[in-house]
Amino acid sequence: MAEFHEKNALLFQKLKEVIDGKKQLQDPLIEILREAQEIFGYLPIEVQEFIAQEIRVPISKVYGVVTFYNFFSMIPRGKFIINVCMGTACYVKGSPRLLRMIEENVGCKLNETTEDKLFTIAAVRCVGACSLAPVFVIGEDTYGRIDSAKKVKEILDKYRKEA
Numbered sequence: 001m002a003e004f005h006e007k008n009a010l011l012f013q014k015l016k017e018v019i020d021g022k023k024q025l026q027d028p029l030i031e032i033l034r035e036a037q038e039i040f041g042y043l044p045i046e047v048q049e050f051i052a053q054e055i056r057v058p059i060s061k062v063y064g065v066v067t068f069y070n071f072f073s074m075i076p077r078g079k080f081i082i083n084v085c086m087g088t089a090c091y092v093k094g095s096p097r098l099l100r101m102i103e104e105n106v107g108c109k110l111n112e113t114t115e116d117k118l119f120t121i122a123a124v125r126c127v128g129a130c131s132l133a134p135v136f137v138i139g140e141d142t143y144g145r146i147d148s149a150k151k152v153k154e155i156l157d158k159y160r161k162e163a
């Protein structure tokens, strides 16, 4: 934990300024977490503990809020988030297999980020494109009926080139 603080001293300083500016608000937690995520890119436990101490709330409360809202993330996020649909239609049509193909292609698991910070794999509920099942979504783009590792590679290579 100390090591994380040392490495990120400047970011903690910035966060402290944000907290000092918002401490007096009636319920500043969500607002502070939102800004903390902008500063750090994600909300590791060290950052949550720091916020809890500074605004004097139990760490369990901070953790509860972070895990409740899906726009908060406890893992570093990659440039592209690969959202694999795990809704019923996609599941039945093979999203677990699709997920495995994506994991193999990028070299990290669900809820992880690749070492080069290019991709994060996440699972989502139905994205409303069931007729294309199994589906995954990157940004605004939806990819459906993906049934081979070759197709996965073709799609992900586009993002690698863009990076």
Ligand code: FES
Pocket (backbone or CB within 6 Å): 085, 086, 087, 088, 089, 090, 091, 125, 126, 127, 128, 129, 130, 131, 133, 135
């Ligand atoms: S279940 Fe995947 S798009 Fe609906």
